Amino acid sequence: MTRRTQQERREATVAKLVDATISAIVELGYHRTSVQAICGRAGLSVGAMFRQFDSRLDLVVAAVEEVVARHLAHFREHLAALAAEEDVITASLRFLRQATGSPLTHVLREVLIAARTEQELRSRVRPTIHRYYSAIFADAEHAGVLAPLPPEHRENVVHMMVHLFSGEALITGVDPRPEQAEAQLQLARRMLLTLAGTD
Known part of the structure; x- marks a missing residue:
């Protein structure tokens, strides 16, 4: 059996x-x-943790970076399938709702809520969150998922829909209303079709 190197053990x-x-x-x-x-x-022991990270904050920042990397990998994996859908807007909205309701997204929400009042946390995670939103838009644009929408509105639409479903996922944890879920998705779809000039 090959022994792992010190770098491999650290990783x-x-x-x-x-x-x-x-x-x-x-x-x-x-x-x-x-x-x-x-x-x-x-x-692992607390000592083992502090040999790798100087503080809990450093570890949380590393976790946020990993969550964003996993999210973007998942998103990129599904973009080609979304772009091939006959009704790309509905398919994209359903995917976005599923993604924003995932446990990984709950991690981001927890950290973002804490960052509202913790200045150091906010300054440390801001670049990663900014990169995350920029990448979502750029990847969706590159894949053609946003093609039905006017170019000047595409980035705002991406952010609005992410925030819409992220807020829905947060409220659903306290006050679930499954009977409204499909109606709300269809309303979002109609709004986007109107913006696209196809409704």
Whole structure:
């Protein structure tokens, strides 16, 4: 059996810590995700964590970067299929709703809510979040998913729809109204078709 190098061991430890941070934030929320909770999930000592990260904040920032990377990979994986749909607007809205309701997106929401009042967290995650939204728009534009919409409105539409379904996912956790879900999606679809000039 080949022994792992020190770099490989370090990368494995970092991956365990990042995965444990993501898992803890999903289950416990941002504020209850302590270093002890993370290390317990990772099966590592607190000392092992501090050998890799200087602070809990550094680890949270690494977790946010990993969540964004996973989200973008998932999005890119599905873009070709979305672009090939006969009704690309409806298919895109359904995909967006599913993606914004995923546990990974809950991690981003937890961190963004905390960042509203924690200046250091806000400044540390801002570049990653900015890059995330820019990449979503650029990838959707490149894949042709936004082609039915007027070019001057495309970026705003992407942001509005992400925020619409992200807000819906947040409220649904407290006050689910499944009977309204399809009607709201169809209303969003009609609004976009009107904007596209095809309704």
